[in-house]
Amino acid sequence: MAEQSHSLRDLPGRALxxxxxxxxxxxxxxxxxxxxxxxxxxxxxxxxRAAGAAFDQLRAAGVRDIASYLETHxxxxxxxxxxxxxxxxNREAVSLFNGRNQADLIRPVRYLFAGTPEMARRVMIxxxxxxxxxTEAAKIITxxxxxxxxxxxxxxxxxxEQQDITFITISDITERLRTEAQLWQLxxxxxxxxxxxxxxxxxxxxxxxxxxxxxxxxxxxETALRWLARDDFDVAKIKQLTSRIVESxxxxxxxVQRIRSMALRAxxxxxxxxLKAVTAEAITxxxxxxxxxxxxxxxxxxxxLPGIIGDRxxxxxxxxxxxxxxxxxxxxxxxxxxxxxxxxxLLADNRLAFTVHDSGPGINDANLERLFDSFFTTKDxxxxxxxxxxxxxxxxxxxxxxAANHPAGGAQFRLELPTASIxxxxxx
Amino acid sequence: xxxxxxxAVIEDDEAVRAALSELLxxxxxxxxxYDRAEVFLAEFDSxxxxxxxxxxxxxxxxxxxxQQKLRAMGSETPIIVITSSGDPASRMRALQEGAFAYxxxxxxxxxxxxxxxxxxxxxxxxxxxxxxxxx
Numbered sequence: 001m002a003e004q005s006h007s008l009r010d011l012p013g014r015a016l017x018x019x020x021x022x023x024x025x026x027x028x029x030x031x032x033x034x035x036x037x038x039x040x041x042x043x044x045x046x047x048x049r050a051a052g053a054a055f056d057q058l059r060a061a062g063v064r065d066i067a068s069y070l071e072t073h074x075x076x077x078x079x080x081x082x083x084x085x086x087x088x089x090n091r092e093a094v095s096l097f098n099g100r101n102q103a104d105l106i107r108p109v110r111y112l113f114a115g116t117p118e119m120a121r122r123v124m125i126x127x128x129x130x131x132x133x134x135t136e137a138a139k140i141i142t143x144x145x146x147x148x149x150x151x152x153x154x155x156x157x158x159x160x161e162q163q164d165i166t167f168i169t170i171s172d173i174t175e176r177l178r179t180e181a182q183l184w185q186l187x188x189x190x191x192x193x194x195x196x197x198x199x200x201x202x203x204x205x206x207x208x209x210x211x212x213x214x215x216x217x218x219x220x221x222e223t224a225l226r227w228l229a230r231d232d233f234d235v236a237k238i239k240q241l242t243s244r245i246v247e248s249x250x251x252x253x254x255x256v257q258r259i260r261s262m263a264l265r266a267x268x269x270x271x272x273x274x275l276k277a278v279t280a281e282a283i284t285x286x287x288x289x290x291x292x293x294x295x296x297x298x299x300x301x302x303x304x305l306p307g308i309i310g311d312r313x314x315x316x317x318x319x320x321x322x323x324x325x326x327x328x329x330x331x332x333x334x335x336x337x338x339x340x341x342x343x344x345x346l347l348a349d350n351r352l353a354f355t356v357h358d359s360g361p362g363i364n365d366a367n368l369e370r371l372f373d374s375f376f377t378t379k380d381x382x383x384x385x386x387x388x389x390x391x392x393x394x395x396x397x398x399x400x401x402x403a404a405n406h407p408a409g410g411a412q413f414r415l416e417l418p419t420a421s422i423x424x425x426x427x428x
Numbered sequence: 429x430x431x432x433x434x435x436a437v438i439e440d441d442e443a444v445r446a447a448l449s450e451l452l453x454x455x456x457x458x459x460x461x462y463d464r465a466e467v468f469l470a471e472f473d474s475x476x477x478x479x480x481x482x483x484x485x486x487x488x489x490x491x492x493x494x495q496q497k498l499r500a501m502g503s504e505t506p507i508i509v510i511t512s513s514g515d516p517a518s519r520m521r522a523l524q525e526g527a528f529a530y531x532x533x534x535x536x537x538x539x540x541x542x543x544x545x546x547x548x549x550x551x552x553x554x555x556x557x558x559x560x561x562x563x
Contacts, residue, residue, distance in 0.1 A: 204513060208485070211512035215533035216443035219451050222537035226454040241450060248443050291440075291487050292513075 042093035050083035115139035268311035282319035329360025433478035465489035484511035506547035
């Protein structure tokens with residue numbers, strides 16, 4: 001795309017068109033003009049020939065990397081802001097900017113970029129590179145000072161089209177983002193409540209995880225004291241014991257930190273994560289339970305996995321919940337085989353499949369449909385929120401969760417999560 | 429009893445295992461460590477060890493099961509169970525099934541050494557669960 005040749009010829013002889021309604025057009029075009037005027041999407045028509053002329057000069061002067069050029073010559077962006085002109089707008093655009101009439105908006109483009117000034121530069125780069133379209137989520141400032149979230153979508157002219165018409169559609173997504181933020185917050189609060197309840201089920205396991213390094217610290221400390229009380233004490237020995245104490249103390253502190261972040265009500269983040277590490281951390285919460293209940297845990301993961309985008313704590317929560325369910329199912333079945341198999345595989349469409357298969361009794365067919373519903377439970381004293389939370393977390397991560405009975409027996413839960421290589425438009 | 433006495437330590441947590449080994453060493457006690465009961469059982473020889481220190485929760489065969497197996501094999505080697513779980517039921521069970529002592533992590537070094545010393549004196553005649561009250 002970027003290679004597409006786009007010779008922006010200077011067209012000095014042409015006059016700027018007036019607003020469309022004044023020009024004489026065939027009847028068909030007039031109809032389109034009317035439709036465009038009343039369209040419920042804000043449309044802005046821009047004459048960017050001033051920028052085009054400047055670009056031609058830059059190219060002639062040998063400039064190829066426009067991004068770094070504009071970085072060192074910000075004045076060019078400033079000039080463009082004052083010389084590139086809005087030549088026409090429709091009714092919705094006037095209303096979006098809270099203008100009184102079209103004339104309010106027909107002026108240099110600077111006001112379009114007032115909410116996101118850096119966007120002007122990116123719009124120029126796309127133009128210089130000869131791209132057909134450029135889209136960006138941005139903010140605008142209306143004439144009465146309100147900030148609105150919008151999506152800017154530009155369509156640049158390509159020869160032999162008229163060089164004086166760049167089209168911009170501006171979609172107001174303020175309400176959508178507000179609703180999304182509320183939902184995300186609500187989901188986060190709900191997930192947090194469920195996490196606290198899960199932590200409650202894990203206190204024995206967690207206490208065990210913390211007590212192990214503490215026991216090592218105490219014993220090493222006391223051993224060091226015993227050495228020091230002897231006449232023949234060996235400095236190297238004391239050094240070794242002390243560094244083991246430090247190591248175990250850091251280990252204990254890591255565990256406490258992990259528990260703390262599970263218990264905290266932090267705003268969820270979307271960051272690049274290594275599913276392998278997230279899984280390993282989730283397992284520390286359950287290791288004692290797994291051992292105490294004599295469950296064998298097998299993990300099958302490819303050596304190299306692409307990253308996933310999401311909230312570390314929430315994804316850990318999903319894994320902890322699934323494993324806890326499996327452990328409980330295995331206890332319930334009371335079979336000799338007590339086994340959980342976790343496997344991760346990369347799917348063709350850049351998604352990861354994460355499955356948990358247990359040797360429990362499986363899921364009653366009648367319950368399969370309702371398994372992920374809130375307040376549906378088959379456990380005594382269960383609240384029926386664990387899997388509902390799992391589903392809401394996975395969906396918020398752009399993934400899917402499903403449950404089935406494995407042909408070899410037992411239940412199998414399957415997550416599909418997008419990898420970091422898939423971009424999500426509009427997600428922030 | 430052949431001397432010096434050798435103590436077997438069965439503990440899956442590497443840091444705790446290393447710490448126990450150091451504590452026994454500074455107390456002039458020889459030991460051999462194992463990370464799983466299965467490994468210990470594979471090379472078990474009733475004459476070899478004079479005392480056993482085992483973690484309660486181990487992957488695979490647990491400390492309690494190990495004790496049952498050893499008793500079933502006729503071994504009377506005193507067993508000191510160590511655990512990070514405060515569960516009174518497992519404590520009761522361990523002692524009823526003949527554990528010499530049951531200690532909750534983190535434990536005092538002097539208490540552990542005192543139990544080991546007591547175990548070595550009585551070994552291999554009988555287990556004294558009366559000494560096992562410490563935790």
